[in-house]
Amino acid sequence: xDIVKENAGMLxxxxxxxxxxxxxxxxxxxxxxxxFQQNLATxxxxxxxxxxxxxxxxxxxEIVANFMKALAPFKLTKAEKLQLLNHRxxxxxxxxxxxxESEERLTEAQIEQLLDxxxxxxxxxxxxxxxxxxxxxx
Amino acid sequence: xxxxxxxxxxxxxKTTHEFSKYKHQLRRSVIETLNKKLANKVVHNVGVCISLxxxxxxEDSYLLPGDGASHTIVHFRYVVFRPFxxxxxxxxxxxxxxxxxxxxxxxxDDILIPADALQHPSKFDDSEQLWAWEYATDDGSHDLYxxxxxxxxxxxxxxxFIDTSPSGPDSSSIDVTEQTDETKKNPYxxxxxxxxxGLGLLTWWNNT
Numbered sequence: 472x473d474i475v476k477e478n479a480g481m482l483x484x485x486x487x488x489x490x491x492x493x494x495x496x497x498x499x500x501x502x503x504x505x506x507f508q509q510n511l512a513t514x515x516x517x518x519x520x521x522x523x524x525x526x527x528x529x530x531x532x533e534i535v536a537n538f539m540k541a542l543a544p545f546k547l548t549k550a551e552k553l554q555l556l557n558h559r560x561x562x563x564x565x566x567x568x569x570x571x572e573s574e575e576r577l578t579e580a581q582i583e584q585l586l587d588x589x590x591x592x593x594x595x596x597x598x599x600x601x602x603x604x605x606x607x608x609x
Numbered sequence: 610x611x612x613x614x615x616x617x618x619x620x621x622x623k624t625t626h627e628f629s630k631y632k633h634q635l636r637r638s639v640i641e642t643l644n645k646k647l648a649n650k651v652v653h654n655v656g657v658c659i660s661l662x663x664x665x666x667x668e669d670s671y672l673l674p675g676d677g678a679s680h681t682i683v684h685f686r687y688v689v690f691r692p693f694x695x696x697x698x699x700x701x702x703x704x705x706x707x708x709x710x711x712x713x714x715x716x717x718d719d720i721l722i723p724a725d726a727l728q729h730p731s732k733f734d735d736s737e738q739l740w741a742w743e744y745a746t747d748d749g750s751h752d753l754y755x756x757x758x759x760x761x762x763x764x765x766x767x768x769x770f771i772d773t774s775p776s777g778p779d780s781s782s783i784d785v786t787e788q789t790d791e792t793k794k795n796p797y798x799x800x801x802x803x804x805x806x807g808l809g810l811l812t813w814w815n816n817t
Contacts, residue, residue, distance in 0.1 A: 472616055472617070472618045472619070472652075473616065473617045473618075474614060474615070474616055474655065475615040475616060475617055475684065476615040477614060477655070478612045478613075478614070478691075479612070479613045479614055479615045479686060480612065480613045481611070481612050481613075481693075482611040482612060482613055482662075482688060483611075484610070484611070486611075487611045487659065487688055490660060490662065490688065491659070491660060494660060507641070507645060508641065508644055508645055508648065510644075510645070510648040510649035510650065511644045511645070511648035511649065511660060513649055514648050514649035514657075514659055514660070514716055515648075515659070515660060517715045517716035518659055518690075518715070518716045520715055520716075521714055521715035521716055525699065550693060550696070554696065554697060557610070558697065558699070562814070564806055564807040564814060565807055565814075567806070567807060568697055568762075568764075568805065568806070568807035568808065569697055571695075
């Protein structure tokens with residue numbers, strides 16, 4: 472076996488999740504792993520289980536494409552955009568973590584904008600506690 | 610955390626009784642062979658192989674004299690788990706020991722956050738066998754324990770590949786038992802760090 476090209480392209484969690492769920496369901500020309508493919512069955516099950524708990528579960532190709540367009544003015548690197556997509560940060564401290572030297576590259580207003588863009592395109596975490604409180608109030 | 614790698618692979622398909630259906634089966638057989646060979650395996654200096662992404666090119670299949678199998682060289686892309694350095698990942702704490710905190714992603718377990726890469730200052734609680742971050746506040750310090758099973762966010766700082774393929778027979782050593790007792794090495798290990806604001810247990814940063 473020869474490696475022709477390393478890191479031929481970074482994949483977002485969403486893409487891998489879609490691939491593996493299609494594989495498990497036997498859709499899109501994929502075939503369900505049969506009994507001779509224990510390894511594939513194991514890794515796809517475990518990876519899907521992990522990815523289900525990440526924000527990628529609700530993302531679609533369209534959402535991701537729009538999100539990438541919306542990120543263009545921030546001049547982030549590819550890896551940083553990917554991380555924003557995979558992690559869906561909700562606070563400034565997370566942005567600082569994912570964007571290198573964010574203090575110098577982004578102003579505070581920009582970080583706020585970035586958070587707004589993320590909420591607009593990727594949604595925010597469902598917060599059951601708050602909803603419950605609202606229910607009580609109404 | 611996932612990337613695609615382009616490989617070429619010499620696929621040998623034993624055609625025996627399926628020969629009549631061969632034409633329709635080629636694509637499927639190749640996919641099956643590749644997934645069987647690679648899925649859930651660590652390839653040296655590549656990473657953990659997850660699943661086939663797509664096939665880009667088949668070269669002509671050929672037969673060898675005296676061999677019923679068909680040989681095909683296939684170019685394909687494979688999904689590989691290989692986080693880049695400085696990538697931030699989310700995992701669960703698997704166990705704690707004096708060396709540091711072991712983290713699992715569910716499908717990949719060999720992640721260690723060494724003791725010197727934990728939040729500063731941290732201490733190891735011998736009775737609980739857990740690490741704790743001694744978080745200083747105005748009224749003394751709080752011990753924030755890193756319980757097993759908690760979600761933890763960490764940065765990948767280093768990766769190591771160890772070639773675990775069996776080495777050839779060693780003529781000098783006759784003592785076979787000694788070799789089999791060797792501890793199992795992990796072919797691919799990640800080193801993490803959480804000594805930055807925002808890293809560590811998710812619950813630490815939820816309210817900020």
